[in-house]
Amino acid sequence: MSLLDVRDVVMRFGGVTAVAGVSFAVEERQICGLIGPNGAGKTTLFNIISGIYRPSEGSVTFAGTSTTGLPRHAMAPLGLGRTFQNLALFRSMSVRENVLSGAHSQGRAGFLAHALRLPAAREEDRVAARRADELLGLLSLEDVADVPVADLPFGTQKRVEMARALISQPRLLLLDEPAGGLNHGEVDELARLLEQIRASFALSILLVEHHMSLVMRVSDKVVALDFGKKIADGTPHEVRTSPEVIRAYLGDGHDAHAA
Numbered sequence: 001m002s003l004l005d006v007r008d009v010v011m012r013f014g015g016v017t018a019v020a021g022v023s024f025a026v027e028e029r030q031i032c033g034l035i036g037p038n039g040a041g042k043t044t045l046f047n048i049i050s051g052i053y054r055p056s057e058g059s060v061t062f063a064g065t066s067t068t069g070l071p072r073h074a075m076a077p078l079g080l081g082r083t084f085q086n087l088a089l090f091r092s093m094s095v096r097e098n099v100l101s102g103a104h105s106q107g108r109a110g111f112l113a114h115a116l117r118l119p120a121a122r123e124e125d126r127v128a129a130r131r132a133d134e135l136l137g138l139l140s141l142e143d144v145a146d147v148p149v150a151d152l153p154f155g156t157q158k159r160v161e162m163a164r165a166l167i168s169q170p171r172l173l174l175l176d177e178p179a180g181g182l183n184h185g186e187v188d189e190l191a192r193l194l195e196q197i198r199a200s201f202a203l204s205i206l207l208v209e210h211h212m213s214l215v216m217r218v219s220d221k222v223v224a225l226d227f228g229k230k231i232a233d234g235t236p237h238e239v240r241t242s243p244e245v246i247r248a249y250l251g252d253g254h255d256a257h258a259a
């Protein structure tokens with residue numbers, strides 16, 4: 001059984017079919033890249049998997065549970081973490097507070113236990129604080145732990161978002177254009193970080209990304225979309241050399257050399 005199973009998913013917005021019957025799977029500990037030219041349907045599919053949209057047709061199964069149409073707040077407790085293309089951080093809060101905010105979805109002790117500072121809640125807070133420290137170290141954020149997020153460069157904010165997604169210990173991390181807005185050096189750093197995260201946390205990653213060299217470097221497999229349909233699904237080499245993928249990028253005036 002695959003960790004994530006996307007089956008025959010269709011998404012229509014009025015007269016527009018954004019996703020036209022896509023199936024693919026992500027296995028345990030796999031890094032899967034999702035690529036395609038502008039308007040191919042990547043973000044729509046990503047939003048379906050993370051519970052923002054309910055598909056018009058088809059199903060999504062995560063770790064054996066059907067998540068089709070489940071609300072997004074039900075996703076983190078199941079083990080699905082995500083980051084956003086345009087960052088969704090609390091800008092006036094510190095890095096540590098932002099990272100800790102990701103732990104709340106995991107809490108089992110409940111609102112009342114936290115309000116009354118009962119032992120179960122205090123233990124949860126201790127565990128979360130310990131995990132936050134580990135993640136701040138792993139993502140080289142210790143020196144800025146107490147700095148408000150708004151005062152940090154974009155690349156650093158992206159690492160904060162990653163740490164916040166990781167604190168809930170997801171089995172699958174959904175990353176929406178993590179390289180967007182990063183410079184060369186930062187993209188290189190990101191590639192190393194993704195490999196390190198996979199090794200340290202034994203998780204799977206689904207990566208929607210335009211930055212081809214990053215996708216090809218870190219992915220075990222790549223799924224390519226064009227006009228809402230899957231046009232390739234295989235190793236980075238297979239996808240990079242697929243005539244349909246080359247055609248999709250060339251035909252649309254995209255940077256085909258990078259592919």
Ligand SMILES: Nc1ncnc2c1ncn2[C@@H]1O[C@H](COP(=O)(O)OP(=O)(O)OP(=O)(O)O)[C@@H](O)[C@H]1O
Pocket residue numbers: 013016017018019036037038039040041042043044045
């Ligand atoms: N809420 C919506 N209402 C109407 N049409 C939409 C909506 N969301 C997406 N679309 C259309 O669906 C198609 C796929 O869009 P989507 O954003 O999923 O593509 P994408 O591959 O993520 O593109 P990009 O790389 O530019 O982010 C596009 O034609 C888009 O205009």
